[in-house]
Amino acid sequence: MRISKPVTVGQKATLKPVGGEMRTAKRAERFRSLSKLPMDLWLKHAVLLAGGLFMMLPFIWMFLSSVKSTEEIFSGSLFALPKIWHWEHYGQAWKKAPFDRFFMNSLVMSAGIVVGQLMTSAMAAYVFSWVPIRGRKLLFLLVVSSTIVPFESTMIPSYLVIKELGWINSYAGLIVPSTASVFGIFLLRQFFLTIPKDLMDASRIDGCGHFRTLIQIVIPMSKTVLATLSLFAFLHAWNSYLWPLLITNTANMRTVQVGLRYMIDAEQGTDWPSLMAASTFIILPVLLFFLVSQKYFVRGVMNAGVK
Numbered sequence: 417m418r419i420s421k422p423v424t425v426g427q428k429a430t431l432k433p434v435g436g437e438m439r440t441a442k443r444a445e446r447f448r449s450l451s452k453l454p455m456d457l458w459l460k461h462a463v464l465l466a467g468g469l470f471m472m473l474p475f476i477w478m479f480l481s482s483v484k485s486t487e488e489i490f491s492g493s494l495f496a497l498p499k500i501w502h503w504e505h506y507g508q509a510w511k512k513a514p515f516d517r518f519f520m521n522s523l524v525m526s527a528g529i530v531v532g533q534l535m536t537s538a539m540a541a542y543v544f545s546w547v548p549i550r551g552r553k554l555l556f557l558l559v560v561s562s563t564i565v566p567f568e569s570t571m572i573p574s575y576l577v578i579k580e581l582g583w584i585n586s587y588a589g590l591i592v593p594s595t596a597s598v599f600g601i602f603l604l605r606q607f608f609l610t611i612p613k614d615l616m617d618a619s620r621i622d623g624c625g626h627f628r629t630l631i632q633i634v635i636p637m638s639k640t641v642l643a644t645l646s647l648f649a650f651l652h653a654w655n656s657y658l659w660p661l662l663i664t665n666t667a668n669m670r671t672v673q674v675g676l677r678y679m680i681d682a683e684q685g686t687d688w689p690s691l692m693a694a695s696t697f698i699i700l701p702v703l704l705f706f707l708v709s710q711k712y713f714v715r716g717v718m719n720a721g722v723k
Contacts, residue, residue, distance in 0.1 A: 475699075482506070482692035489688050502689060506697065509690040513678035514667060522671040523701070525590045525660070526653040532595025533649045534642060540596075541604035542630045546616055556605070563598050567658075575662060589663045590671075594653065600645045607641040608634060643712030650705055672698045 473495075481489050482505055484498040509515075543549070544556045574593050583589035611634060619629045635642070657673040664670055676698070679691040 478692050479696055482689060482696050484689060486688055489692075505689040505693040508687075509679065509694040509697075512687075512690060513675050513694075515672065515675055515694070517668060518670055518672045518675040519701075521587075521590075521669060522654055522673075524587055525671060526650050528587065528591035529594045529653040530646050530649045532591065533597045533600045534645060536596045537600030537604050537645060538630065538635060538638075538642070540601045541608050542626070542634060544601065544605045545608035546629075547626060559598055560602055571658070571662065578663060583663075585664050585666055585669050587669075590660060590669075593659070594656075597645075597649065600649065603645055604638065604641060607638055611637060640712045643709045647706060647709050651702060654702055 477494055480495060480498065483501045483503060485500070485502060488496075488498055540559075544552060544559075549555075578584060578589045578593065581588075583592070615633065616629065619633055624632070655673060656671070660671045661674050664674070676691065676694055679694055680686045
């Protein structure tokens with residue numbers, strides 16, 4: 417403890433903790449607050465922490481394998497630390513394939529799909545929520561029921577359509593077929609139904625049409641659920657493999673997931689350390705996107721299920 421400022425005549429000395437003393441006081445106060453938590457809350461946090469660590473095990477193994485030698489990977493000790501950390505595997509993996517081009521293609525494709533799904537899902541969800549058309553509920557039921565149709569059954573017709581349009585090996589072929597999302601329509605509709613009906617009636621009394629109401633009222637109130645949809649759309653687009661493999665035929669248009677195939681050599685065998693290194697830096701954009709939109713994601717999931 418020391419005097420924080422000079423004391424003048426007629427003024428009492430004010431003692432305040434400074435520097436390390438203040439930090440120590442804050443830590444002690446935080447510890448006292450944690451010690452007052454009930455036991456059931458401690459148990460819940462312990463279970464969540466154990467579950468989180470269990471789900472991280474594949475990623476931990478992938479990272480450790482990326483800095484091990486091939487012999488150490490197959491030595492039987494899955495989570496043992498490497499004797500020598502081989503960071504050069506990341507440079508080798510990056511040079512084995514044009515990953516700079518793959519990353520750009522994946523970013524363009526993912527960004528286009530996210531924007532497309534936000535636009536189409538918002539407009540469709542608004543119609544199913546607030547536009548009084550005959551058979552609206554039946555039409556929405558038909559749209560949602562289309563989720564039971566597997567992608568493999570529509571893959572060939574979609575490919576033939578893209579081929580007729582001349583979009584093979586192009587960004588349009590990668591993006592356009594995925595710009596509509598049944599899940600996005602369902603998610604946004606559930607949230608749009610929570611908007612007060614009086615607010616929508618007031619906008620119509622003020623002379624707002626449906627499009628203006630959607631842009632100026634509904635969308636500004638739906639930022640959290642739109643961020644949630646953006647995260648799901650980006651994750652699905654970034655991890656897609658089959659459609660980019662089918663629609664592209666040159667390395668110049670490949671995406672990162674297809675680029676992992678370059679780590680596998682039929683004659684020399686799979687370079688496992690380089691494959692694990694490439695898999696590690698490929699998931700970094702997804703983790704970064706999730707960390708940026710995490711708070712909006714949690715709020716969106718909570719709000720979308722409330723009606």
